[in-house]
Amino acid sequence: xxxxxxxxxxxxxxxxxxxxxxxxxxxxxxxxxxxxxxxxxxxxxxxxxxxxxxxxxxxxxxxxxxxxxxxxxxxxxxxxxxxxxxxxxxxxxxxxxxxxxxxxxxxxxxxxxxxxxxxxxxxxxxxxxxxxxxxxxxxxxxxxxxxxxxxxxxxxxxxxxxxxxxxxxxxxxxxxxxxxxxxxxxxxxxxxxxxxxxxxxxxxxxxxxxxxxxxxxxxxxxxxxxxxxxxxxxxxxxxxxxxxxxxxxxxxxxxxxxxxxxxxxxxxxxxxxxxxxxxxxxx
Amino acid sequence: xxxxxxxxxxxxxxxxxxxxxxxxxxxxxxxxxxxxxxxxxxxxxxxxxxxxxxxxxxxxxxxxxxxxxxxxxxxxxxxxxxxxxxxxxxxxxxxxxxxxxxxxxxxxxxxxxxxxxxxxxxxxxxxxxxxxxxxxxxxxxxxxxxxxxxxxxxxxxxxxxxxxxxxxxxxxxxxxxxxxxxxxxxxxxxxxxxxxxxxxxxxxxxxxxxxxxxxxxxxxxxxxxxxxxxxxxxxxxxxxxxxxxxxxxxxxxxxxxxxxxxxxxxxxxxxxxxxxxxxxxxxxxxxxxxxxxxxxxxxxxxxxxxxxxxxxxxxxxxxxxxxxxxxxxxxxxxxxxxxxxxxxxxxxxxxxxxxxxxxxxxxxxxxxxxxxxxxxxxxxxxxxxxxxxxxxxxxxxxxxxxxxxxxxxxxxxxxxxxxxxxxxxxxxxxxxxxxxxxxxxxxxxxxxxxxxxxxxxxxxxxxxxxxxxxxxxxxxxxxxxxxxxxxxxxxxxxxxxxxxxxxxxxxxxxxxxxxxxxxxxxxxxxxxxxxxxxxxxxxxxxxxxxxxxxxxxxxxxxxxxxxxxxxxxxxxxxxxxxxxxxxxxxxxxxxxxxxxxxxxxxxxxxx
Numbered sequence: 001x002x003x004x005x006x007x008x009x010x011x012x013x014x015x016x017x018x019x020x021x022x023x024x025x026x027x028x029x030x031x032x033x034x035x036x037x038x039x040x041x042x043x044x045x046x047x048x049x050x051x052x053x054x055x056x057x058x059x060x061x062x063x064x065x066x067x068x069x070x071x072x073x074x075x076x077x078x079x080x081x082x083x084x085x086x087x088x089x090x091x092x093x094x095x096x097x098x099x100x101x102x103x104x105x106x107x108x109x110x111x112x113x114x115x116x117x118x119x120x121x122x123x124x125x126x127x128x129x130x131x132x133x134x135x136x137x138x139x140x141x142x143x144x145x146x147x148x149x150x151x152x153x154x155x156x157x158x159x160x161x162x163x164x165x166x167x168x169x170x171x172x173x174x175x176x177x178x179x180x181x182x183x184x185x186x187x188x189x190x191x192x193x194x195x196x197x198x199x200x201x202x203x204x205x206x207x208x209x210x211x212x213x214x215x216x217x218x219x220x221x222x223x224x225x226x227x228x229x230x231x232x233x234x235x236x237x238x239x240x241x242x243x244x245x246x247x248x249x250x251x252x253x254x255x256x257x258x259x260x261x262x263x264x265x266x267x268x269x270x271x272x273x274x275x276x277x278x279x280x281x282x283x
Numbered sequence: 284x285x286x287x288x289x290x291x292x293x294x295x296x297x298x299x300x301x302x303x304x305x306x307x308x309x310x311x312x313x314x315x316x317x318x319x320x321x322x323x324x325x326x327x328x329x330x331x332x333x334x335x336x337x338x339x340x341x342x343x344x345x346x347x348x349x350x351x352x353x354x355x356x357x358x359x360x361x362x363x364x365x366x367x368x369x370x371x372x373x374x375x376x377x378x379x380x381x382x383x384x385x386x387x388x389x390x391x392x393x394x395x396x397x398x399x400x401x402x403x404x405x406x407x408x409x410x411x412x413x414x415x416x417x418x419x420x421x422x423x424x425x426x427x428x429x430x431x432x433x434x435x436x437x438x439x440x441x442x443x444x445x446x447x448x449x450x451x452x453x454x455x456x457x458x459x460x461x462x463x464x465x466x467x468x469x470x471x472x473x474x475x476x477x478x479x480x481x482x483x484x485x486x487x488x489x490x491x492x493x494x495x496x497x498x499x500x501x502x503x504x505x506x507x508x509x510x511x512x513x514x515x516x517x518x519x520x521x522x523x524x525x526x527x528x529x530x531x532x533x534x535x536x537x538x539x540x541x542x543x544x545x546x547x548x549x550x551x552x553x554x555x556x557x558x559x560x561x562x563x564x565x566x567x568x569x570x571x572x573x574x575x576x577x578x579x580x581x582x583x584x585x586x587x588x589x590x591x592x593x594x595x596x597x598x599x600x601x602x603x604x605x606x607x608x609x610x611x612x613x614x615x616x617x618x619x620x621x622x623x624x625x626x627x628x629x630x631x632x633x634x635x636x637x638x639x640x641x642x643x644x645x646x647x648x649x650x651x652x653x654x655x656x657x658x659x660x661x662x663x664x665x666x667x668x669x670x671x672x673x674x675x676x677x678x679x680x681x682x683x684x685x686x687x688x689x690x691x692x693x694x695x696x697x698x699x700x701x702x703x704x705x706x707x708x709x710x711x712x713x714x715x716x717x718x719x720x721x722x723x724x725x726x727x728x729x730x731x732x733x734x735x736x737x738x739x740x741x742x743x744x745x746x747x748x749x750x751x752x753x754x755x756x757x758x759x760x761x762x763x764x765x766x767x768x769x770x771x772x773x774x775x776x777x778x779x780x781x782x783x784x785x786x787x788x789x790x791x792x793x794x795x796x797x798x799x800x801x802x803x804x805x806x807x808x809x810x811x812x813x814x815x816x817x818x819x820x821x822x823x824x825x826x827x828x829x830x831x832x833x834x835x836x837x838x839x840x841x842x843x844x845x846x847x848x849x850x851x852x853x854x855x856x857x858x859x860x861x862x863x864x865x866x867x868x869x870x871x872x873x874x875x876x877x878x879x880x881x882x883x884x885x886x887x888x889x890x
């Protein structure tokens with residue numbers, strides 16, 4: 001996996017990287033505190049408080065937490081079901097923490113999958129996500145239409161024996177654009193989404209609509225365009241019989257001619273990437 | 284058969300040298316004296332191994348267990364005894380009052396002390412053997428002498444008493460229905476309470492005809508069972524009912540809690556005991572393990588393989604020093620498919636893969652067969668992760684007769700006889716009849732029809748020869764009854780599969796083998812992108828494949844739901860199962876408004 005070396009990153013990308021690693025730090029800190037009996041709401045609150053203490057005032061979306069078969073969005077029909085519930089964590093249960101803090105005007109959107117104790121199915125899912133991270137980067141560098149990349153990810157999931165669960169997200173997106181957000185004194189949110197970020201997304205959608213692209217990376221016709229320059233929060237989500245796993249991190253797409261520089265993951269020092277490296281080292 | 288360390292005891296002798304009823308091949312026999320009777324005890328296997336004690340029912344003797352005992356003897360120290368008054372054990376004098384559960388418990392303790400003085404035993408009871416074993420496992424004085432109990436077709440009389448009381452005291456329509464249902468099934472209990480008549484019948488015409496009745500009604504295979512002592516056993520055994528039933532049902536013990544782990548095996552076709560009898564049994568036996576078997580009452584004769592497997596697994600799990608291994612199988616039908624061997628063709632993707640996973644979740648051992656080696660192996664790997672104790676991937680093209688024959692041989696040799704066969708592999712072909720070449724026809728029929736024929740022929744024969752039931756599922760299609768001008772070859776092949784299934788079902792019904800045809804409808808699988816479209820050029824074919832895949836994706840009916848329907852069809856032994864709403868609608872139309880269906884057949888598909 002290649003990404004730009006830290007020194008080469010512009011100040012702007014450094015800002016995004018800092019908030020992304022802060023968010024992953026939060027996920028790891030909260031995951032370490034999870035124990036049997038903790039509810040999804042409590043886990044979501046823990047994330048919120050941890051980040052507020054470190055200066056986060058605005059959100060792309062408020063933290064989510066899903067436990068057990070809710071990690072695979074089992075039986076989800078309406079978007080309200082994404083919000084944290086009173087479900088309690090049990091030993092062996094998989095969980096996903098998903099948060100999108102805005103810090104100093106930079107947005108991150110991350111997803112962290114884990115499980116409480118042993119869960120071989122979850123481990124397998126997490127290991128198999130690596131192929132998706134590679135596939136997405138490769139095809140974005142090839143400048144394939146986003147809709148086709150989406151279908152290729154879908155096919156890989158089916159070949160692996162899994163179900164595509166990012167299909168359950170609003171518009172079935174596998175990714176969406178994120179950007180700078182103006183810092184305001186007040187940061188209201190609407191259905192869990194920060195209004196500033198929604199505004200940014202809406203303005204992208206309007207501009208994109210004129211130029212034939214969309215800030216939402218979906219299986220639909222409006223995503224039938226080559227990768228658009230900017231920052232994309234990519235979140236492939238695998239589901240397998242009541243167990244779900246995902247990662248979410250920022251993919252930087254530039255208009256560079258050099259394929260290596262045309263697209264790269266913002267940061268390779270993330271829990272899931274480290275985990276794959278450790279597994280390879282152990283094998 | 285191993286002869287163990289304790290083989291030289293004074294009262295033991297290896298039978299075969301002595302004539303008479305009830306001798307068992309290779310068994311060591313001894314006599315245990317207790318409470319004025321002499322019990323005939325037979326032992327097989329190494330006495331150093333865990334002891335499994337098999338208790339027979341009414342009107343049987345220990346020989347009812349021969350098939351099961353032989354299958355357990357290589358792993359366990361198997362002990363059988365004739366209950367007092369049955370087989371070669373002597374009867375108490377007088378008979379009245381000689382068969383109370385207290386006295387039967389005395390007998391049990393005497394046998395256990397003789398065959399396994401130091402270690403607790405694993406008890407297995409069938410019918411009245413199970414009724415008395417429930418007594419053994421719920422009374423104080425046997426505590427520490429029983430390591431586990433496997434019950435089949437025999438409830439505890441105390442639990443039964445409470446079951447009745449609960450339903451009589453709060454009679455809702457459902458509870459009354461349950462009471463009446465079991466009341467009707469217990470007709471023979473009332474008859475056995477009449478004086479003298481049962482004895483006369485058993486010693487007279489009924490005793491003579493009983494073996495044939497068992498064969499015809501209960502499908503018990505002919506052989507060395509029942510033994511010639513049957514009229515005597517049945518006449519004496521009537522006192523089991525007379526001494527215990529009324530007393531216990533009227534005043535059931537309130538403390539009848541099992542002090543050992545219990546496994547309950549319920550034959551779903553039992554003519555004498557309702558499945559509802561075991562509702563809420565967890566209250567009396569915490570951690571109860573449930574198993575369900577599609578069979579009639581005499582399972583030790585009709586399903587010895589399955590019983591031996593379940594008993595062996597349960598005994599091993601509860602043996603001392605072994606950590607009680609928690610079963611991973613969490614599926615809805617884990618009681619029915621646990622440990623069974625399931626073979627699925629076309630298991631590398633789509634419905635086949637989802638079906639393999641569903642069976643794996645129910646604890647079945649899975650053989651995943653597919654043309655593509657990698658995806659078959661992948662299915663097997665994931666199956667092991669979600670509950671299959673064992674799973675294998677096999678690479679075979681179902682259209683290849685010789686390859687299928689080899690597969691059948693290999694499976695029988697290495698994994699055993701298949702309990703559930705799912706003939707699922709299939710390919711799609713679309714295009715008008717006049718554009719379909721003979722070669723195209725051959726390809727479709729080879730996979731879709733001949734694949735099913737080979738599967739049924741080879742594995743169906745193995746099932747029939749084993750004679751212990753089984754089930755065959757054939758994946759047909761809604762196209763089997765919904766004509767379409769776009770799918771002549773595919774529909775023809777699937778209609779043939781449907782009729783084949785129906786005929787086979789009729790043929791195999793007598794052997795306890797069920798056959799189901801599944802008609803899924805539009806299901807979101809990759810059959811769309813591998814289907815061929817004849818009569819158009821390659822570019823157009825690719826466009827149509829893509830377009831169909833998208834349409835199926837929009838419909839988005841998940842293959843997991845079809846897999847659920849397949850498991851349900853096996854459990855309920857359903858003949859024809861349309862799955863998606865459109866498949867069900869088309870099926871209804873094919874029966875009640877076929878002209879409308881024919882009109883639909885003329886429509887051009889939106890490709």
